[in-house]
Amino acid sequence: MFFHIILERNMQLHPRHFGRDLRDKLVAKLMKDVEGTCSGRHGFVVAITGIESVGKGLIRDGTGFVTFPVKYQCVVFRPFKGEILEAVVTMVNKMGFFAEAGPVQIFVSNHLIPDDMEFQSGDVPNYTTSDGSVKIQKESEVRLKIIGTRIDATEIFCIGTIKDDFLGVISDPGATS
Amino acid sequence: MSIEPFNRLVKLAARAFYDDITKGDNPSKNTRSDNRGIAVVVLDALTRRQWVREEDLAKDLKLQTKQLRRTLRFFEQEKLIAVDHRKETAKSAKIYNSAFNDNNNYYVHSANGNGNGSSINNGGNGMGDDKVKMHTHSYCCLDYAQIHDVVRYRLHRMRKYLRDQLDDKNKIQEYLCSDCGKKYNALDVSRLISMEDMNFHCERCNAELVAEMDNAGEGAGEGDDNARKRSREKYNDMLNRMEVQLKPLVEQLNRVKDLAVPELGSLQAWEARALAAARAANGGSGGDPRANQGFGTRMPFVGEPKIEVAISGVDDTGGSIAAQNGNEPIKVLPPWMIKQGMKLTKEQLGELKEEPMDGSLDPLGSSDDKKKAVTEPEDSKHVQEEFMKAYYAAYIKREQETTVAASDAHLSSTERLVGEKSKRGDNDDGEDVEWEEEAPVDENTSGNFKVDLNVEAGVSEEEDEDDIDWEEG
Incomplete structure (x- = not known):
């Protein structure tokens, strides 16, 4: 916020x-x-x-x-718990993915990614639904909810979830422009 | 089309959600402002009415206007009722009264008997000294469509909250170093990420971390885990209890799901329809509300206007009076209109005369539905079909009543003290209303008055419920 x-x-x-x-x-x-x-x-x-x-x-x-x-x-x-943010994915690994919303870095662990999305390793590691219609990879834009923050004197780190209604990859073209 | 299942829904919801609320910020300032249980009474009363003026409702429930208004405002915020305010002179109030009288004749009769009906009649009597003074009157009625949605949404939110808690949806993932056993959580991972393989590595031994499984942590037996387990149990229990206690409500919701929602329309539309119907029934003499008052009671206006017009003048005496006056030919009822609890003249039955509908449909004999259905195979084919439909509707209703009666007992047993309060209120209300509603019935047996279909349907069911309530108390 x-x-x-x-x-x-x-x-x-x-x-x-x-x-x-x-x-x-x-x-x-x-x-x-x-x-x-x-x-x-x-x-x-x-x-x-x-x-x-x-x-x-x-x-x-x-x-x-x-x-x-x-x-x-x-x-x-300042990010708050429960806040909904839109963020850009910066890195994907088998534990989850990292995203950035402006200056704040957010980690979404794989158990907070919807169950139907599977990790695909390879050249471009990503999370994909079984039908391939939704894909989260580097540079994807996602809408997520912050469920925890760690605030140090000089650093703020958040963890988020996309396992909720209306969260996940922002596919609506109007929303990103 | 029937309003009854929706009324049942309202009653159930009232007992489930609005039994123990106290409105106002200062709960126990004095005993007068103690309005626990009032909510249920008010909602019940509203199920028996349509658009009603707040003052009339207050008088009817023997509540203070202020208190009632507070309750009603609460319901308005809860989106259970629709409210309309308007400034009106004594004259325009009359329009409402005439419409109101047509629909709630039983209520007006009894109010007169109580000596409470003065305000209602003022509309008609006060016409002479036509005051130009404007008063703001508030009207309210149940908004069935919205109630349906509100209740469903409320249940959805309750369930979702509990499920989320159960799923540990927002739990913070923990990670474990397989080598040295050091634990990390998801908030630490920003400094654990290794640029070589993009995975998490232990700060101490640089081994790769693994995500800790939920049930694996159970063996650790830490206080943290125990607390989580306990809260899990608590939520699970709560969810189960909720499912059990709200089962009747959910069932009623399912029943109501596919039915057409009774639409009362806006106050103006409702009045207009009521007046039009009154005119049609009384051969154009509907302008004077006093004239209407003594005459026929009509079906509640819950459906499309065309149906209501067809129904008006349904009552035997009302019809015959109209016939004597020669103002209007008696309407022939279409077969699908003929339902349990209607007293019909031969004329109204039209070409169905030969069939002993009149006797078998005695409104007071509604208790032996089943026998009737069995003993009527000799009826002509299409009438039988129609009757079977009506019979099944009535039968389902009875079934619902029994289940709901049980559920009522269940619901009210959850909060003994409040239940008692509300029951006392209910009692007052119940007596009052029952008396009102029975009045026309009694008169009907003496042959002077008509039967409001609404009342007929309501009485038996009302008594059922009230009986149960009293047993509880």
């Missing part, structure tokens, strides 16, 4: 950036530092949408670095 929230961060800025465009430099550094990171509490920071406020800088003794407390608005993505 996506959230638009305000976060705060202390930014250290090298003295060489002090000048007319100090603020721009600060924002650029903030984006570089923060975007794409993951925190266990808030999830993945997808994008910074604006700066709320920049506090007073504090000069560090000895180094000359200045610390600014910056409040910024950002979009975060």
Whole structure:
């Protein structure tokens, strides 16, 4: 699920950036530092949408670095248990398959794949129904439900299932476009 | 076409799902707001009515309007009933009353007897001092089609939830290292994946992991496993109990599945149909509701309009009065309309005169269905066919009644306290309603009044049920 929230961060800025465009430099550094990171509490920071406020800088003794407390608005993505996501399959093996929904990696183990789908090893390992009408392989798009998350300080990993109504390969062409 | 199986469905569902609910956020503020069991009473009452004004229903059930409204709103949210609000003057209320009287004559009679009927009659009497004041009135009736779906959906969700729990559908897969016995679960696999063969390898000994089987873990006897086993048992038990306790409901659903759903239509449509039928029956004098009130009772308007028109004026005295007035020739009933529990004149039977339908179809003799069927082989062929159909319908209904009676006993035994409450309420209601419904029957025996078919069908069945309920209490 996506959230638009305000976060705060202390930014250290090298003295060489002090000048007319100090603020721009600060924002650029903030984006570089923060975007794409993951925190266990808030999830993945997808994008910074604006700066709320920049506090007073504090000069560090000895180094000359200045610390600014910056409040910024950002979009975060955090997966939840029970959430339905659409994801792209990245790898298939006999234990199941891995998929990615944006920054989050999801594993679907083979007992959470419908029973009528069998693992086919070979050049392109895949899961296929007995009649061959549905195939899950690398680059397939699937709709899955998250049934468990492991959230570390810097990493979020999910396990999902496609063994439920309306889950599985997204075959509807309208849904993918 | 029959509304009866659906009414049975509603009653069963009411007892199964709405017996112990308490509406409102403060369950026991005072005794007056204690409305456990009211839901069942209200739903039962609605099965005996069609579109009914909330105030009238409240009066009928001797409930406070507020309390009833709360219950009804709950049912509206549950999508069991259809509700229509409209602003109306005393005059337009009359339209409803005239329609209402036609359909629920028994009810109006008794209400008058109780001295409670004043509001109903106001529509007619108050015409003189025609007030332009607008009042918002709410009407409600059961939405049979939707009830059918709601009940089925509810059962489906219950079953699905329990099955999902049983299947451990959302269980997290565990993996075991065959060499060193270290366990992992699916959440760890992101760091176990080996790029060489795309399989999972143990962090410690780099052996390939195998998925742990469900029943293999049973021997381990860990607390975790035991807990899972216990919850499995719990859900299994719950599922079994659900199947047993809701069996009558499921059976009724299956029976009802292929039947055409009785469609009451919107309030306006219903009124229009009722009025049209009333006019047809009374030779155009249907404009005045008072005139209708004393006259014929009519079939409930549960089917297509054309059928209802055919049925109107079905009653013997109603028909004969119309005939005396010379307003309208008596209608000949088509054979498929002739059912158990109808009193028919010769004219209505039309060319079937010669056949002793009248006696054999005595509404009060409905208890010996079976004998009748056996003793009537000498009837003319096609009439016999029609009669057999009607007989089988009646027979199936009786069978259902017995099963349902048993099921009622079962259902209400689940919640003794609440059941008692509801029974007391039911009792009141039952007495009230029975009295109302019996009134025309008694009068019928004295030959002055007509029999509402609806009532005929209802009485015996009603009594059955109420009897059972009381035994329980």
